[in-house]
Amino acid sequence: MMKTLVVAFLLVACIAATSYGAEEPYQIFPLRLKSGSGPEGASVQGITCASWRLAVEVHNIIEWTGIPAECRDYVGNYMLGQHYRDDSKAVNREAYFYARSLALPRDGRNIWIFDIDETSLSNLPYFVQNGFGALPYNETEFYEFLGKGVSPALPETRKLYNKLLNLGIKIVFLTGRTTDLTTATVANLKKAGYHTWHKLILKDTTEHGDSTAVVYKSAEREKLVKQGYRIVGNIGDQWSDILGTHTGRRTFKLPDPVYYVS
Ligand SMILES: *[C@@H]1O[C@H](CO)[C@@H](O)[C@H](O)[C@H]1NC(C)=O
Numbered sequence: 113m114m115k116t117l118v119v120a121f122l123l124v125a126c127i128a129a130t131s132y133g134a135e136e137p138y139q140i141f142p143l144r145l146k147s148g149s150g151p152e153g154a155s156v157q158g159i160t161c162a163s164w165r166l167a168v169e170v171h172n173i174i175e176w177t178g179i180p181a182e183c184r185d186y187v188g189n190y191m192l193g194q195h196y197r198d199d200s201k202a203v204n205r206e207a208y209f210y211a212r213s214l215a216l217p218r219d220g221r222n223i224w225i226f227d228i229d230e231t232s233l234s235n236l237p238y239f240v241q242n243g244f245g246a247l248p249y250n251e252t253e254f255y256e257f258l259g260k261g262v263s264p265a266l267p268e269t270r271k272l273y274n275k276l277l278n279l280g281i282k283i284v285f286l287t288g289r290t291t292d293l294t295t296a297t298v299a300n301l302k303k304a305g306y307h308t309w310h311k312l313i314l315k316d317t318t319e320h321g322d323s324t325a326v327v328y329k330s331a332e333r334e335k336l337v338k339q340g341y342r343i344v345g346n347i348g349d350q351w352s353d354i355l356g357t358h359t360g361r362r363t364f365k366l367p368d369p370v371y372y373v374s
Contacts, residue, residue, distance in 0.1 A: 154186050161186035165369045171351050176372050179245040187369050188244045191236060197268065199367045204272040207347060207364045211279055214344060223310060223341045224276050225333065225360060227348030228287035228297065230368045232273070233263040233304055239370050249371070258293055261300035269347070269366070270305050281344060282310035286332055286353075288325050288373065290315045311336075325373050330356030 154161045161183035167173040179187050190196055216222045226232050238257045242249070257263075273283060283306075289297055291314045298312065313332050320328045329352065333343060337358050346353065346360035350373045354363035 154182055156180040156182040165190070168369055168372075169365070169367055174351075174372065175374055178249065179370065181245075184244040184246055188240075190369065191239070191244070196367060200266055200268040203347070203364050203366050204268040207272050207345060207362075208275050210362055211276055211281065211345060216281075216342075216344065218280065220282070221340055221342045222280070222344050223282045223284045223336065224344060225284050225286050225346040225348075226269070226273065227350065227353045228285055228289060228301075229258075229263075230266070230349035230370070231347060231353070231366055232266065232269050232285065232306060233300060234266045235263050237263070244370065255293070258289065259296045261296040261303065263300055263304065265304035265306070266366075272347070273306060276345075277308070282341075283308070284311045284313065284336065284341075285309055286313045286329055288315050288328065290317055325350065325352035326356040329353060330358060333358035333360070 156164055157180075159167075161180075164173070164180065164183055165187070168176065211224070229235055235254075235257065238254060239245075242253075276283065285301070285306075287297070294312075294314055297314065301309070301312075315328055320331070323331075333346075334357060336343065343358060343360035345362050345364065347364040347366065348354055349366040349368035351365070352373050354360075354365060
């Protein structure tokens with residue numbers, strides 16, 4: 113069963129690799145392996161994978177190191193099917209409704225913080241290739257993948273990005289990617305349709321060492337606030353994007369059942 117699935121995902125990866133190009137930026141979910149959201153009946157340690165995913169998303173299960181083997185099939189279907197896209201849409205749409213409702217001073221100080229991986233850009237092609245954790249996570253390989261700069265946009269997030277720009281809110285990308293990926297990240301963002309931003313902040317390890325994402329992101333947000341910016345919103349796929357200090361007036365959590373960053 114698992115072997116079949118991995119082969120299926122490798123097949124998806126090949127198809128995806130040809131359709132994830134710049135000319136087709138919207139084609140991030142080209143395949144529907146099954147109609148619906150996959151085998152929700154699959155279970156891990158007595159709970160269904162759907163319940164596992166919910167517990168992960170609401171931060172009851174924390175510091176997990178990978179998708180349980182029993183749930184890879186389920187997560188693969190979730191990510192590649194319509195469900196992930198719909199969940200992302202629900203979050204981004206709500207973020208826009210909130211932003212639209214604000215009566216903000218027109219002083220050029222309103223910023224919205226966007227995380228990058230699994231928020232603005234999707235590394236789904238990588239996770240497809242590693243069979244959603246069927247092959248062990250390899251940081252070197254993941255960084256090599258990021259260095260290629262080929263990650264497609266998450267389409268629903270890009271819609272929010274464009275709407276916020278129209279509202280006159282400035283965009284700040286704040287990512288745990290390290291500064292050696294600056295060139296690849298700039299190229300990837302532009303290729304994926306994120307053409308402009310006020311700031312792009314990558315992790316400078318000489319400054320932040322190996323501090324956790326919560327500590328690093330809080331420190332960078334504090335700098336922004338001290339520079340006089342007003343963080344009106346903050347969106348990410350990880351709890352570490354939206355916990356800590358200076359989190360912003362409202363935070364929005366996108367789904368991510370693939371990895372956990374503390
Ligand atoms: C991770 O990937 C790199 C590059 O492919 C390889 O050299 C290395 O041996 C891998 N590490 C592990 C622990 O598998």
